[in-house]
Amino acid sequence: MITQTADHTDIRATNLAAVLGFLRREAPCSRAAIASGTGLNKATVTSIVGDLLDRRLVRETQQTQNHVGRPATLLVLDGSAYAAIGLEVSARGLTALAYDTAGEQVLRWHRAGPGVDAGPAKTVAALATLARRAITTVQSSGRRVLGITVGVPGLVNRDGCVVLAAGLGWRDVSLRTELTASIGRPDIPVTVENDATLAVLAEHLYGPLADCENLIHLTGDTGVGAGIIVDGRPLRGHLGYVGEIGHLRLVPDGPVCGCGQRGCLEALASLPAILSRVDGLDDSDPQVQLEHLIRRADAGEAAVTKVLAEAGMHLGHGVAALVNILNPAQIVLGGSYALLSVHLIPSITKALEEAAIAPEAGGCTVTASTFPNTATPLGATAQALTPLTQGHLPVL
Amino acid sequence: MITQTADHTDIRATNLAAVLGFLRREAPCSRAAIASGTGLNKATVTSIVGDLLDRRLVRETQQTQNHVGRPATLLVLDGSAYAAIGLEVSARGLTALAYDTAGEQVLRWHRAGPGVDAGPAKTVAALATLARRAITTVQSSGRRVLGITVGVPGLVNRDGCVVLAAGLGWRDVSLRTELTASIGRPDIPVTVENDATLAVLAEHLYGPLADCENLIHLTGDTGVGAGIIVDGRPLRGHLGYVGEIGHLRLVPDGPVCGCGQRGCLEALASLPAILSRVDGLDDSDPQVQLEHLIRRADAGEAAVTKVLAEAGMHLGHGVAALVNILNPAQIVLGGSYALLSVHLIPSITKALEEAAIAPEAGGCTVTASTFPNTATPLGATAQALTPLTQGHLPVL
Known part of the structure; x- marks a missing residue:
């Protein structure tokens, strides 16, 4: 119960998250609308929008408002630069989904898994293959992959190790470590999470x-x-x-x-x-x-x-x-x-x-x-974008 | 998932809560120590401490620090002006507890209840009598009662109505309304809460x-x-x-x-x-x-x-x-x-x-x-002080 006061970096991230959140709900909208909707002053909004334009997370449209006075340039989310990949392992098979930062689906694949009896090694290998193909497809659309999150039906510890997934027959599978090595892209963070925890996130954010x-x-x-x-x-x-x-x-x-x-x-x-x-x-x-x-x-x-x-x-x-x-x-x-x-x-x-x-x-x-077939991987894409939604911009 | 930015009143309350929280953990301490511990600037700390001194929530001591340089006046929490009352109803009887804002116990009473078979009306009347006596005792110690919170073993809705307390034989007892009327002190807010929810608050704050x-x-x-x-x-x-x-x-x-x-x-x-x-x-x-x-x-x-x-x-x-x-x-x-x-x-x-x-x-x-006998009423006193711990000062 320690109350912390905010430092400068936190404030910038909080404000950036507020601007992105407002755009997600209200776009297209003007800088003035963002300022009045978030309570931030116009200079702060202009500066934050500048950063978002630089990273192609936001773009200007030709539209103008029908108000009295000077027409304003409107802003919308831009999904052309970044996307996130969500994966799911279940007894029903493997699913991959990618969404860009404007909320557009980039890919959606389902394939039969190697089967519960095949053991974790084969499933992890099949998952890594699926992940590599998804990365290639996202990149060929011109987008950078900000992160990959995998949902698994079991107990996942904070190191991304699947301690127990009885329904898959898994025990102590270091999924995050193995998948990171197998994908061979240390620049793309891999997160492993319980499937239901990701699914409820999807319900809470969309639908x-x-x-x-x-x-x-x-x-x-x-x-x-x-x-x-x-x-x-x-x-x-x-x-x-x-x-x-x-x-x-x-x-x-x-x-x-x-x-x-x-x-x-x-x-x-x-x-x-x-x-x-x-x-x-x-x-x-x-x-x-x-x-x-x-x-x-x-x-x-x-x-x-x-x-x-x-x-x-x-x-x-x-x-x-x-x-x-x-x-x-x-x-x-x-x-x-x-x-x-x-x-x-x-x-x-x-x-x-x-x-x-x-x-x-x-x-x-x-x-x-x-989302009967995609709640977990959909929540996984949202989870992989958490740093951005919390206001931390991708490093250029 | 709407991210709100903070307005001026919120910031003042957040900072005041941070200062009070720091004092609760670290007192006696100087204004400079509060500033460095909370990250607030010294002018803000001085202004907040001024408000707290005005309300006798903090007092200066004669102690000085053994550091090189000018000796600093140290601050401690002051409990002489305000207290909160926590009550508990259970099959074991009725309990009353009062703590002042410096964390000192002002009173602790237990009495046998009218018994589960007596029905809610008699228990509510006994509880109101206990509350009135507790108010009188707190006031005769020179303190103002900031609030009364009651813990009940059952489902309590947001209006303070006990929807169901099977173990007490209660159903739809408007405890907050009845107790407020029976105590006859509309200036003292009465809150009703589930007993276990208050008890876990006591464990989380103390001990x-x-x-x-x-x-x-x-x-x-x-x-x-x-x-x-x-x-x-x-x-x-x-x-x-x-x-x-x-x-x-x-x-x-x-x-x-x-x-x-x-x-x-x-x-x-x-x-x-x-x-x-x-x-x-x-x-x-x-x-x-x-x-x-x-x-x-x-x-x-x-x-x-x-x-x-x-x-x-x-x-x-x-x-x-x-x-x-x-x-x-x-x-x-x-x-x-x-x-x-x-x-x-x-x-x-x-x-x-x-x-x-x-x-x-x-x-x-x-x-x-x-706290085998007092976790619920102890948590209740903490609950009754929530506005203050969140940085909202009592109106003078």
């Missing part, structure tokens, strides 16, 4: 729940994990291991979980657990199995909807624990849960209403993500 | 875990509740209902809970649940029953230590859920759990090690509070 201050993103593609924003801030915790709701023990004599215990939420209601309970999904690619599952559920096949209703009930009890402990306004179902949401939400909501202690579940609503 | 950034305070005197600090900030949530770990369902066919469900942590391991499982605790005052329980446990009576080991196991599973979701560095056992900690911690730790997914429980340690 219909942007700016919701109390928001939880629930994913189950590999393990079951929660990305958590409380009071407007993503939670990190002591070592960065928040959101591991997958090992809540719901059924004392339930099925064995990858963690060695019985009856964990993950063993009852993750996508792999759901797929294992449905007969006749023969393809070995989990992505193809999921599409098959969705078709059969949408067609109303009773054996399939029963499995999903049971999974929804267990998820509802997990959600109730999150609601009782964290009082979110929104629970967002991500990944495959979003694609299956019409079959899951009724039983989730019923279990939540029974098990939440606060009246009306403390005002919590359960919805499906509008 | 051996001060400045621990990831800290959970667990209380079970009435219901079972957790006060949560993650990444240095107390969590509040959408409607203020965080920390309701008491209704985690651990034993599907377990004992009926006050909430209507079966096998909740609260029904298995709250103090009332523990007391109900031990024979021969005849006194009707829960405080006397607790003292009796502690004596028999400390004497090694097998029937008693068995009940406590079982409660500890259930608490350990609840703690594991908190650890998996929030990754705290410290779990602090408060209230009666602190007094019983030698009997509870071994079984809590065992269950936690089994059920936590992160290696070594994510670095989490379980300890006993050093």
Whole structure:
């Protein structure tokens, strides 16, 4: 609880972040509009905009305002100079996404992974190949890569080591170190983060729940994990291991979980657990199995909807624990849960209403993500741009 | 995610808070030491210290420093002008505490409550009587009361209404409104807050875990509740209902809970649940029953230590859920759990090690509070002083 006063560098970065944030919400806009919207004086705004123009983070348009008086040159974000790459590893495969600094998508790729049984080395190699191709594609568009962030379904420590990702069969994989070496571009910072933590960042920044201050993103593609924003801030915790709701023990004599215990939420209601309970999904690619599952559920096949209703009930009890402990306004179902949401939400909501202690579940609503396939890599691109959004300009 | 720039009033308050915070940690100290410690210029420090001297929040001492050069007058916090009152309602009774702005205790009282069966009206009346007496005592010491904060074991909404306190048998009690009317001092702001949220604030500000950034305070005197600090900030949530770990369902066919469900942590391991499982605790005052329980446990009576080991196991599973979701560095056992900690911690730790997914429980340690009887009212006094610690001076 030490209150710090701000020094000059901090103030410059804070003000630059305020100008960029205003442009992100309001562009096109004039320097005068930025000054009045941020409370900064015009000289400061002019100086900051000069820096942003120099780095092609902002450009002037020919448009003018229809006000009385001298027409003003308007400013918009410029995405032609820099981009960030977001990657995701999951049981469904590998995903790569790149966005430029004006919020335009530069690339979006998905490929089947080497499979959970292949072991971490093959997956890391495939991920590095994907990253190198993404860098090449971004660079051939004329942009510099400011950073790469990777989302992984597991415990990631502050050194970017995946301490445990039970659903991938990983333990103590030094992903950041290995990927940095394998990519061979020490000038591009690589960050590794929990997948759900990145996904909730995407929900908080983009889409219909942007700016919701109390928001939880629930994913189950590999393990079951929660990305958590409380009071407007993503939670990190002591070592960065928040959101591991997958090992809540719901059924004392339930099925064995990858963690060695019985009856964990993950063993009852993750996508792999759901797929294992449905007969006749023969393809070995989990992505193809999921599409098959969705078709059969949408067609109303009773054996399939029963499995999903049971999974929804267990998820509802997990959600109730999150609601009782964290009082979110929104629970967002991500990944495959979003694609299956019409079959899951009724039983989730019923279990939540029974098990939440606060009246009306403390005002919590359960919805499906509008980014079912890309929340994690989208959040990863935002995470990779964190220095810039906090007002620290790329070194020229 | 709107970044705001600071206006003049905010800057003055931020700087004043920095000066007061520095004095709290470092006094006695000179104006020059404050300037170098906070990064503020000397003219600003002199002006702020002038305001603080005017309000008797700071005073000059006769001490001088042993440095070369002109001796400097040293400053210390002055508690002679203002104090705050913290109150607690629990199944163990009512507690009142007052601290002045220099951190000195002005009063500390405990009395048996009217009992859970008496209904909210009698408890509110008893609490108002206690508050009025506390105001009189503080005023007769020459100090003005800056605020009163009350901790209650239940869901408290932003209007200070206790929406639900199952352990007290309360539902929709407009405590802030009723207490304000009953005290009859509209000039003194009354705040109502969840008891565990106040208790964790006390742990975070004072005592051996001060400045621990990831800290959970667990209380079970009435219901079972957790006060949560993650990444240095107390969590509040959408409607203020965080920390309701008491209704985690651990034993599907377990004992009926006050909430209507079966096998909740609260029904298995709250103090009332523990007391109900031990024979021969005849006194009707829960405080006397607790003292009796502690004596028999400390004497090694097998029937008693068995009940406590079982409660500890259930608490350990609840703690594991908190650890998996929030990754705290410290779990602090408060209230009666602190007094019983030698009997509870071994079984809590065992269950936690089994059920936590992160290696070594994510670095989490379980300890006993050093404020077993006063964490909530102590946190309440700190809460009542929040405007001042944020740099807003009392109006003269």
